[in-house]
Amino acid sequence: MVSRAEKNESNPDLGVLAGRLLFAVQHELFTSLAAQGFADLHPRHGAVLAYLDTEGVRATELSRLSGQHKQVIGTMIDELESLGYVQRRPDPADRRAKLICPTERGLAEMRAAGRIMTALQERHARRLGREVYTQFKTVLLDVVEHQRKRTV
Template sequence: MVTRARRNETDPDLGVLAGRLLFAVQNELFTSLAKEGFDDLHPRHGAVLAYLDEGGVRATELARLSGQHKQVVGTMIDELEALGYVERKPDPADRRAKLVCPTARGLAQARAADKIMSAIQERHARRIGRDTFTMFKAALIDVTDHQRRQQPQ
């Protein structure tokens, strides 16, 4: 009988592959960010940082985009605010709501992260070929979107 460990070593399932990819990308991204002076960030912060826009985003939208619970996102926003990466501002469209906006440090981190992620993607595109990488990414987006729609409400 083949053990689960052996099966996932030789024929990993989608969850194992997705996890391996996530952890490997996070490791490279956050190690590189630390070298650029953003050593106070952790991979969990990516659920907020990946979706911030200069004009700000509501916490509920960050939760929806990241697939994280609102409470988890709220905790990360608190942490990032304490670290100086974001600030909460009134939403001009609804003064009762708040926007999570990047600070100057948050914008600098976003520029650095975009550069690092572009280099990671470029390396893979060169390695397997641009057309193959484009098809891989399109298929991954499709599978990811389809799986997210299967989530129980």
């Protein structure tokens, strides 16, 4: 009988592959960010940072986009606010609501992360060929969206 570890080594399932990709990308991203002066960030902060908009975004939208519970997002916002990456501002469309807006430090992190992720994707596109990489991302996006619909 093949052990689970052996199966995941030779024929990993979708969850194992997705986890490996996520952890490898996070490792490269956050290691590179640390080297550029953002060592106080951790992969968990990605649930907010990956979806932060320069004009601000509501916490409920961050929760929806990231797939994380509102309480988790609230905790991440609190941490990022105390670290100086975001601030809460009144939403001009609804003064009762708050927008989560990047500070100058947050904007600098967003630019750095954008450069890192562009370089990472460019490296894979060169390695696989642009057409294959584009097809890969298209298929991966389809699988992700199909799976997300099953959780709603």
